[in-house]
Amino acid sequence: MRTVYAFLLTSVDGYHADAGGGTEWFDIDEEFEEYSRSQEGQIDTIVMGRVTFEMMASYWPTPEAYAEDPVVAGFMNDLPKVVASRTMSEHAWGPTTFVPDGIAEHVRSLKEKPGKDIAIFGSSTLVAELLPTGVVDEVRIIVNPVALGQGQSVLGGLAGPVPLRRTGLREFDGGNVLLTYAPVLD
Template sequence: MSRIFVFNWISVDGIFSGPNGETDWFTVDPELEKANLSGLDRADTILFGRTTFKMMEAFWPTPGAAAQYPEIAAYMNETAKHTFSTTVDNSNWPHSFFHKALNRDTVNGIKETAKKDIVILGSGSVSMALQELQLIDEYILLLDPQLLGKGMPFFKNAGPTALQLLDTRTFPSGIVRLHYKVVP
């Protein structure tokens, strides 16, 4: 069965987005972009919350995204995207599916349809809900060398969880990619 992993940027003080959901603080690093691209084929399914879905939907299907990031745009447009929302239930973005409830049964149903692993990109509310359900298998965290001071904490209300470090990599910008496996 597919494994679920989180792939998310966080600041040193544990913030994953600014107070209004902004992500303009992410440090850009060409070497990191190349490394991230090489790992995309691990997952054929993405889980989103409404806010992240709408943000991604506004960019990735556009000609500008295809021109600026052709490989990532192709991946984002061809990959199955499952969004948990009580207010959004359709999109013209290909391969988009919508679920009103985020629960163990719904997630297990998605896992049965995935041929590869499942990734959560951003989507703090989905990550937090799956943390509570103990359905996350791995975390890949991009630790950005910044203290934001305020914003949305990534591990808000997370219960005790043992993690095993699988890999680290430091990039020229100072970003450290931390790859952890959840210890059952």
């Protein structure tokens, strides 16, 4: 069975975006880029919510993205994407499947098929929805050394506590810290 992991970015005070929805505050250094590139060979499917999808679709297919990071641009553009959305049903950035309802069941069915890991990039609202269902096997959170004071909570909307067990810790030289957790579900 394939592993489904969520990959989230947060400030030290728990926000994935500032009060205006921006993420420009996040420090992306070379070590972070190397970690991002290392996911290329591990995954063959990307899952996102609509907001994250639209943000990524506006950047990754551009010449600027290919110039700045051809490896990540390559897999972001080429891999199949699954998008949880009730308002979108098609988009030029493909290959993409839109799932209006039943995203947990859809991801669970993908998980049971042969293949590499499935990554949920960003999409903290979607992760908050999926985490209690047991479909997410691992949560990887990069904590950036900045306090925003206000913003959008990294797992805002979580419908109750989900116990997690830390399975990994990596400190990046630039100050980012990667925390890896596995849900502890009954």
